[in-house]
Amino acid sequence: MGKKGWLFDVNKCTGCHACEVACATWNQTGAVSWRTIAKIEAGSYPNVTTRNLSMPCLHCDNAPCMQSCPVAAISKAADGVVSVNQATCVGCMLCFWACPFGVPTFGAEGKMSKCTYCGDRPADLPRACEEVCPTKAIVSGDMEELESLAALQGGERVGGPAGPALFIIR
Amino acid sequence: MSLMSLFWVLIPLFIGILFMGLYRNLLVKLAVIFGASGRFIPLQEVDAAALGQAYTEEVLLQKRIRLRGRLPWARHMLISWGFTVLFAFDILTALFTKYVPLEAFNHGHAGWLFLKFGLNLSGMVLLVGLLIALLRGAAATDEARFTDRPGAIFLLLVVLSGFVAQAMHFANLPPEPSRGWALLGHWLGEALRPWAPYLGSYSFFWMAHALLASAFLAYLGWSRMIHVFAAPLGRIFYSQPALREAKVRAVMEGLLKPRAGKS
Numbered sequence: 001m002g003k004k005g006w007l008f009d010v011n012k013c014t015g016c017h018a019c020e021v022a023c024a025t026w027n028q029t030g031a032v033s034w035r036t037i038a039k040i041e042a043g044s045y046p047n048v049t050t051r052n053l054s055m056p057c058l059h060c061d062n063a064p065c066m067q068s069c070p071v072a073a074i075s076k077a078a079d080g081v082v083s084v085n086q087a088t089c090v091g092c093m094l095c096f097w098a099c100p101f102g103v104p105t106f107g108a109e110g111k112m113s114k115c116t117y118c119g120d121r122p123a124d125l126p127r128a129c130e131e132v133c134p135t136k137a138i139v140s141g142d143m144e145e146l147e148s149l150a151a152l153q154g155g156e157r158v159g160g161p162a163g164p165a166l167f168i169i170r
Numbered sequence: 171m172s173l174m175s176l177f178w179v180l181i182p183l184f185i186g187i188l189f190m191g192l193y194r195n196l197l198v199k200l201a202v203i204f205g206a207s208g209r210f211i212p213l214q215e216v217d218a219a220a221l222g223q224a225y226t227e228e229v230l231l232q233k234r235i236r237l238r239g240r241l242p243w244a245r246h247m248l249i250s251w252g253f254t255v256l257f258a259f260d261i262l263t264a265l266f267t268k269y270v271p272l273e274a275f276n277h278g279h280a281g282w283l284f285l286k287f288g289l290n291l292s293g294m295v296l297l298v299g300l301l302i303a304l305l306r307g308a309a310a311t312d313e314a315r316f317t318d319r320p321g322a323i324f325l326l327l328v329v330l331s332g333f334v335a336q337a338m339h340f341a342n343l344p345p346e347p348s349r350g351w352a353l354l355g356h357w358l359g360e361a362l363r364p365w366a367p368y369l370g371s372y373s374f375f376w377m378a379h380a381l382l383a384s385a386f387l388a389y390l391g392w393s394r395m396i397h398v399f400a401a402p403l404g405r406i407f408y409s410q411p412a413l414r415e416a417k418v419r420a421v422m423e424g425l426l427k428p429r430a431g432k433s
Contacts, residue, residue, distance in 0.1 A: 010426055036422070038422035052426075055425075067202045068199040068202045070195045071195075071394050087316065090400065090401060091234070092400035092405070093401075094199055094200070097404065097407055098199075100421055101421050109238050110238075
């Protein structure tokens with residue numbers, strides 16, 4: 001089974017938040033958002049630009065959240081997807097501090113929740129966020145396929161000791 | 171080896187296991203966090219008001235659990251405060267009756283009655299919390315999956331053995347009205363009095379209680395109970411919104427920076 005990951009094209013993202021809505025709807029996360037959408041403005045008038053990034057859990061190779069969990073509530077499956085067992089989670093929030101991307105979120109009940117890579121969706125369907133993205137800025141799939149796709153479009157894998165499963169086109 | 175010498179070997183051993191657990195399951199994890207961020211939180215960046223608010227809401231009042239419902243909140247408050255106050259009274263009892271003995275804390279004196287009252291009241295509070303937790307855990311509700319049943323049963327054994335040992339001790343002594351300050355210990359003692367004396371079984375229960383209590387300390391570091399230490403720490407960190415935002419923003423800016431050669 002290939003490792004799963006993401007390819008994100010910064011140049012295509014318009015920051016419309018459709019991915020966030022689709023994610024919250026499919027996963028029934030309520031007020032909690034499993035995606036962080038950042039908008040960075042650059043340049044000076046009249047040459048200004050905005051760049052957007054919609055980021056879910058990056059299912060890192062060496063997931064720091066998993067390494068920092070004091071009760072081993074976070075695990076990594078054979079397909080690379082990092083998941084949390086809410087019954088074991090004690091809601092200490094140390095995972096948020098360990099995650100370089102600040103991905104773990106905490107709802108009213110205090111337990112950690114985050115992107116599950118739409119684990120309950122049929123395999124032949126795209127992830128909920130990917131499905132609704134109007135500009136196709138989000139692509140999910142096997143890391144090997146994503147690597148080839150990224151190489152074709154001038155993308156690169158995001159580095160760092162955590163090893164996030166993300167290719168980015170900037 | 172006598173039972174007493176075994177006791178003095180096991181107590182430091184259990185405390186050592188607790189510290190090993192804290193090192194392995196908390197300090198090493200904190201090292202991962204600070205290793206990942208590459209720095210400690212600078213003191214001047216700490217929002218003291220938010221810190222104070224988080225401490226009050228998350229640690230003292232445990233408001234986040236209140237959002238799950240009144241019963242889970244009451245249960246957690248009873249257990250955490252019962253345990254904390256009981257632990258504090260245990261330390262005071264050891265201090266004033268064994269290591270720095272003061273006359274006021276001699277058997278039957280005002281200080282002794284105060285300690286007995288504190289120990290028994292906090293023990294009763296803890297007992298009620300544990301019973302609610304176990305009853306709720308047994309029910310087929312969504313809340314049941316959050317119950318740490320092994321931890322609750324273990325703590326229940328510690329508390330019950332303590333009450334039984336104390337009651338046997340009181341039942342062996344002549345009746346004394348002021349002992350009523352010992353609440354459940356006194357009531358149980360009076361109930362057991364017709365079958366006194368309990369010379370052999372009292373020391374067994376006392377030893378069992380002391381060993382179970384120390385074993386529970388060891389268990390704290392190696393089970394979900396480690397949240398006693400980890401949750402206040404993590405939640406106080408989380409209370410710093412500026413640091414939270416800065417942490418994510420720095421990464422986002424790095425990812426959004428155009429590649430060299432691209433505008």
